[in-house]
Amino acid sequence: MRPQKRATVHDIAAAAGVSRGTVSRVLNGGYVSAEARAAIEAAILEVGYVPNNAARTLKMRRSQAVAFVALEPHSLFLDDPNIGSIMLGANAALSLADHQMVSLVVESARDTERVARYLSGGFVDGAIVVSARTRDPIIKVISGLGLPAAFVGHPPDLSDSIPFVGIDNISSASAITSRLVEAGRRRIGMIAAALDRDSGIDRLTGFKTALGTSFDAALVADVPHYDYGSGVKGMRLLLERDPAIDGVFAASDAIAAGALEALREAGRSVPGDVGVVGFDDSTWAVRCQPQLSTVHQPAKELGTVAAQLVLRQLRGEQVEQGGQLLPTPIVWRDSA
Amino acid sequence: MRPQKRATVHDIAAAAGVSRGTVSRVLNGGYVSAEARAAIEAAILEVGYVPNNAARTLKMRRSQAVAFVALEPHSLFLDDPNIGSIMLGANAALSLADHQMVSLVVESARDTERVARYLSGGFVDGAIVVSARTRDPIIKVISGLGLPAAFVGHPPDLSDSIPFVGIDNISSASAITSRLVEAGRRRIGMIAAALDRDSGIDRLTGFKTALGTSFDAALVADVPHYDYGSGVKGMRLLLERDPAIDGVFAASDAIAAGALEALREAGRSVPGDVGVVGFDDSTWAVRCQPQLSTVHQPAKELGTVAAQLVLRQLRGEQVEQGGQLLPTPIVWRDSA
DNA sequence: TACGGATGTGTGAACGTGCACACAGTAGGA
DNA sequence: TCCTACTGTGTGCACGTTCACACATCCGTA
Numbered sequence: 001m002r003p004q005k006r007a008t009v010h011d012i013a014a015a016a017g018v019s020r021g022t023v024s025r026v027l028n029g030g031y032v033s034a035e036a037r038a039a040i041e042a043a044i045l046e047v048g049y050v051p052n053n054a055a056r057t058l059k060m061r062r063s064q065a066v067a068f069v070a071l072e073p074h075s076l077f078l079d080d081p082n083i084g085s086i087m088l089g090a091n092a093a094l095s096l097a098d099h100q101m102v103s104l105v106v107e108s109a110r111d112t113e114r115v116a117r118y119l120s121g122g123f124v125d126g127a128i129v130v131s132a133r134t135r136d137p138i139i140k141v142i143s144g145l146g147l148p149a150a151f152v153g154h155p156p157d158l159s160d161s162i163p164f165v166g167i168d169n170i171s172s173a174s175a176i177t178s179r180l181v182e183a184g185r186r187r188i189g190m191i192a193a194a195l196d197r198d199s200g201i202d203r204l205t206g207f208k209t210a211l212g213t214s215f216d217a218a219l220v221a222d223v224p225h226y227d228y229g230s231g232v233k234g235m236r237l238l239l240e241r242d243p244a245i246d247g248v249f250a251a252s253d254a255i256a257a258g259a260l261e262a263l264r265e266a267g268r269s270v271p272g273d274v275g276v277v278g279f280d281d282s283t284w285a286v287r288c289q290p291q292l293s294t295v296h297q298p299a300k301e302l303g304t305v306a307a308q309l310v311l312r313q314l315r316g317e318q319v320e321q322g323g324q325l326l327p328t329p330i331v332w333r334d335s336a
Numbered sequence: 337m338r339p340q341k342r343a344t345v346h347d348i349a350a351a352a353g354v355s356r357g358t359v360s361r362v363l364n365g366g367y368v369s370a371e372a373r374a375a376i377e378a379a380i381l382e383v384g385y386v387p388n389n390a391a392r393t394l395k396m397r398r399s400q401a402v403a404f405v406a407l408e409p410h411s412l413f414l415d416d417p418n419i420g421s422i423m424l425g426a427n428a429a430l431s432l433a434d435h436q437m438v439s440l441v442v443e444s445a446r447d448t449e450r451v452a453r454y455l456s457g458g459f460v461d462g463a464i465v466v467s468a469r470t471r472d473p474i475i476k477v478i479s480g481l482g483l484p485a486a487f488v489g490h491p492p493d494l495s496d497s498i499p500f501v502g503i504d505n506i507s508s509a510s511a512i513t514s515r516l517v518e519a520g521r522r523r524i525g526m527i528a529a530a531l532d533r534d535s536g537i538d539r540l541t542g543f544k545t546a547l548g549t550s551f552d553a554a555l556v557a558d559v560p561h562y563d564y565g566s567g568v569k570g571m572r573l574l575l576e577r578d579p580a581i582d583g584v585f586a587a588s589d590a591i592a593a594g595a596l597e598a599l600r601e602a603g604r605s606v607p608g609d610v611g612v613v614g615f616d617d618s619t620w621a622v623r624c625q626p627q628l629s630t631v632h633q634p635a636k637e638l639g640t641v642a643a644q645l646v647l648r649q650l651r652g653e654q655v656e657q658g659g660q661l662l663p664t665p666i667v668w669r670d671s672a
Numbered sequence: 673t674a675c676g677g678a679t680g681t682g683t684g685a686a687c688g689t690g691c692a693c694a695c696a697g698t699a700g701g702a
Numbered sequence: 703t704c705c706t707a708c709t710g711t712g713t714g715c716a717c718g719t720t721c722a723c724a725c726a727t728c729c730g731t732a
Contacts, residue, residue, distance in 0.1 A: 009688070024690060024691085027690095052688050055687070058717050101441065122389050345718070357682060367679050391718035391720090396719080396720070
């Protein structure tokens with residue numbers, strides 16, 4: 001369907017009896033007489049004129065839009081409420097700066113290519129990238145393009161020139177594992193997930209660090225995703241490997257919730273027989289029975305800061321190299 | 337930051353020793369000799385040329401992009417996993433047709449205005465609108481613009497000319513309420529939510545319909561959102577109003593989960609003392625204890641169908657008036 | 673030989689915008 | 703009176719692309 005003919009500055013100019021230039025000045029600022037302005041504004045209102053973004057973008061080389069790229073979000077959208085908070089945080093910050101956030105979802109190879117084209121093609125001035133995986137092709141596209149960008153979390157092979165905001169997964173994981181130790185747990189296992197993402201690797205590293213020499217690789221269950229189902233499977237595996245297990249660090253709250261289910265199945269009490277801790281402090285944490293002790297992840301702030309990193313680059317400010325890590329307080333509830 | 341100078345068709349043409357027209361033909365099809373094609377493709381690869389979308393859109397009056405507008409998604413993103421599934425379904429369908437889905441989030445009045453400008457400005461060829469409320473200004477913008485669109489769910493004041501896809505909330509709600517009656521429940525209440533959305537109103541209507549003369553307005557708790565916290569509060573209210581209540585229809589699974597919590601608090605067993613049913617068949621349903629009996633909502637398909645409705649309009653096909661309703665099987669589990 | 677079709681290439685115009693520039697009028701000060 | 707500064711307006715050009723058109727070549731056939 002060809003869109004019907006829409007009004008342009010020419011039409012407005014003709015209707016108001018002035019030239020294109022004057023209309024442009026009303027829209028973008030400049031010297032305009034009161035009568036001319038009134039006539040033009042009336043004409044704009046009458047025909048419902050809206051400037052053509054494509055033309056404006058072409059001329060200005062600025063679209064006032066920033067992409068929010070969610071990579072492989074399948075499990076994220078369905079199980080991890082964090083991405084929603086990150087998105088809303090980013091949107092709020094961009095909105096304040098009068099930029100439009102446009103979210104792009106990358107689920108398939110087909111998506112990757114199309115989104116790369118979209119990012120390259122000048123429809124957006126910058127990009128916020130969430131949950132990139134190691135060697136993700138999108139990373140190459142962005143750095144090759146020199147598109148102002150910010151990552152939420154950092155894949156290990158991220159170029160130094162792209163700023164990121166994240167949390168210190170290693171020390172957060174280490175801290176909550178230590179709390180388990182201090183609480184008197186002796187046989188502590190971990191349900192590790194998403195080991196192809198920085199967050200997954202780092203949480204495992206933190207776990208190892210905290211346990212030191214008492215770390216036992218047999219007590220790590222490696223599951224693909226941060227979701228409930230993975231938690232159930234991971235916990236069953238751990239119980240099988242060592243029935244005497246009395247503490248579990250789950251790589252996410254959703255996993256912890258799944259672990260609780262598997263423990264209930266096996267007739268273990270929480271926190272009596274087994275102490276369970278999670279990660280994220282998502283809505284899962286408070287809806288579990290018992291409520292989860294977990295690491296609070298400042299999801300909304302992550303989005304806000306990432307947006308600001310992009311906005312500052314757009315303003316031409318120099319952004320410091322490397323990343324920014326936000327604090328992650330431990331929230332101690334009932335599950336351990 | 338001014339983006340650095342990017343390669344254009346002119347540069348490619350010069351590098352390959354041909355004219356702009358020939359480059360365009362390589363990109364868009366047409367008669368090109370093998371040598372010319374090879375030279376141009378080599379040049380494109382070498383400088384990493386990517387066509388400028390803004391220019392293409394301006395000339396073609398087509399952006400190959402479709403907006404996915406999520407209205408007031410705060411609670412949706414955080415508590416209701418449906419929106420994620422709808423999004424992924426829509427993205428898959430659009431991706432197949434080589435269209436880019438761009439999600440726009442509307443949370444504030446500021447957002448409304450900016451998104452309206454974005455939709456009007458030619459950056460997208462069409463729009464999918466999710467969870468519009470009555471008299472939402474976005475509706476007026478879209479119908480005023482004649483932008484090809486499809487709604488997921490239909491606000492009562494939606495113009496007839498805009499197609500929608502949804503579920504029959506009335507008969508679904510009625511059906512599951514009837515199941516409660518058939519199961520022998522006598523004092524049945526409802527936790528009704530979001531009565532400013534079509535879905536909220538219709539679910540309440542269905543509930544009333546099923547109960548007929550035995551409907552008691554005192555047994556309806558009216559809460560603002562489809563979320564867990566509202567469920568807890570709503571259930572407490574119902575227990576207070578009638579301690580003898582033995583059945584509850586919750587307007588969403590999240591609400592039902594909250595209701596279970598409030599019932600546990602009050603020392604009632606489910607389904608022994610009180611039967612609880614939800615709506616959505618979201619991830620909440622299976623993670624509750626006991627698992628929820630609920631109405632399955634085909635979220636992914638809603639997204640797919642909405643995308644197809646937009647795509648068909650873009651192809652110039654006539655789309656039938658009115659809406660399309662997808663089936664909603666009842667999933668009977670343990671909570672009632 | 674002359675013609676028509678298929679193949680291949682270059683050129684000009686247009687999409688709708690913003691900005692630089694030119695120009696006109698007015699007012700104030702030297 | 704002339705110069706300058708300020709206000710207000712119109713015109714031409716460029717952004718990078720696609721498309722219609724003109725033109726050129728080659729081949730088979732009437």
